[in-house]
Amino acid sequence: EHVYAAAMTSLAGKLHTKMQSTISECAVEAAEAITMTSNDSVVADPTRVKVIARSGPSLEQSKLITGLALPKKRAHVEMPSTLGAGSILLVDGGLELRSLSTDVQLSVTSTSVLQSFRDAEQQRLLEQVEMLKKLDITLLACREGIDDSMHAHLAEAGIKAFRRVAKSDLELLARGCGARLVPTIHQAKDADVGVFISSRCERWGDVDHWILETDEGGATFVASGSTETVVGEVERCFADALGVACRLKEDPRLIPGGGATYIALARRLRRYAETVPGREQLAIEAFADGLETIPRVLAENAGMDSIDTLLQIVSIQSTENDDTIGLNVLTRQPENMREANIVEPSRVLEQAISGASEATIAVLRIDDVLWAKQEISVPDDVQATLDGTAADRR
Incomplete structure (x- = not known):
């Protein structure tokens, strides 16, 4: 809650x-x-x-889906649409015919030579399918393509395959399934194989989607809009x-929202400043003014007078000794933020204050360095007066 x-x-x-x-x-x-x-x-x-x-x-059709959903269609219609628990292999490559790595020309003297070359490549792909069977893979996802000639063999082996899956999606799948990306199928080992709870395909409108549920959790938010x-x-x-x-x-720590915490901190800082002698008191007062910027902006965004609203909340907090009083922008009235369920994580406040303080200190240090590097010089009008060349203003 x-x-x-x-x-x-x-x-x-x-x-x-x-x-x-x-x-x-x-x-x-x-x-x-x-x-x-x-x-x-x-x-x-x-x-x-x-x-x-x-x-x-x-x-209103925006929704959350349990599991990882990808806008992908299975490689072949004969592949199973729905799978129960099984093993998955993620390949940072593909299952397709290789191209020549160097720019060379082949002189083919007989069609049988060319056919034997093709047969050798097909055999290499079939060996990879057999390796998938040995690893007991039921789901295959590749970053690159899958040769059309292998679709039927994969379907016959009961392997559901997806091709051209983005590298970022493969990494997301790896984290959810406990798998490791492998460059090629030949390099796959048992330790690289992940597991999943279920896999199914759904069609949303005109787009096919692949939904995978894993033990490590995961979710997909579908953001819809006109x-x-x-x-x-x-x-x-x-x-x-x-x-x-x-x-x-x-x-899980929560603090009151609506600017209540910022105002309470500013009040305490001002009381503390009274006990500090010297110019440090001015710095503390300035820091307190900075904290009150948030409630001021909240009031302005709600169409209210920022000064009157701030003073009203400060007065109520001091009178009732209640640091949870803040501005409810919906009712445009000071209220108890915890009772109104207007809260925010304490870490947000901590990061905001520490980040702003560090940035301010860094800017002041840079400013000091720039001023220190400037050479001492006499202003032009003063120098002109000293030289007796200043214009007569009478």
Whole structure:
């Protein structure tokens, strides 16, 4: 529930409320599908979720599919459309006739010589099919092509094959199946073979898709929209919500949103500044002003007066001693952010403050260096006065 609330908060002001809810639910479900435990730590890598764009269907048809979905058609119709649990081999190459590696000319004196050359190549491909049988492969994915003459042999062996799969998709499949990419089938070993739970083919509109479910999890988000612009916005919203959901799987700490935490930090910094003598007090005050930029911008985006809103929230927090009071942009009123389910990951705040601080320090250091390299010189108007050549302004 808290993960869903944080995902909804990240989508505030984007799309309409119904789609915010749909995308947040998909993001939470996807984060759960890819969450793994490694060395006593929880890891949720959002790059393990594949996104497919579909222009044409309505926005509401966006959905999440359990498993990895690729816009691919099996190499031959005789190959099985659906498979249960089995073994998969991922090849960073193909199963096709070789071309000459050097620019040479062959003089063929007899058709039998040419036929024997072709037969030798066919035999080499058949040997690779036999190797797939020995490895007990039921699913084959190649980055390059698969020779047409091998389609029937693969289908007869009960092997479902896909050709010209992108390298990035092969790497995604390898992570999900526990397989390793091999340059050629000849180099494949038992340790390179992965496993999967099920494989099926579905047709969405005019495009065939291959859906693979694995033990290591994985999910595919189908972003739909009437135009490419709408689809792009759906993809960006899902990426934001998924990032929040994954971060919360790794670090479940939540803080109040709506600018409440920034205002509370600024209030404490100003009280602390009163105890610091010297010019450092001015630096602390400036840092507090910077923290209040976020709630100011929130108020402006909601069409409210930023100064009045900020002062009102500061007053309520101080009077009620409640650091969870922030701005609800939907009701345009200061509210308890936890009760309103407006929350965000604490890691987001930590990264924002540390990143901004480091960037500011780096800029100030560069500025100091540039000023230090400048030579001391007298301004032109002062030099003219000293030389007695200044224009008479009387």
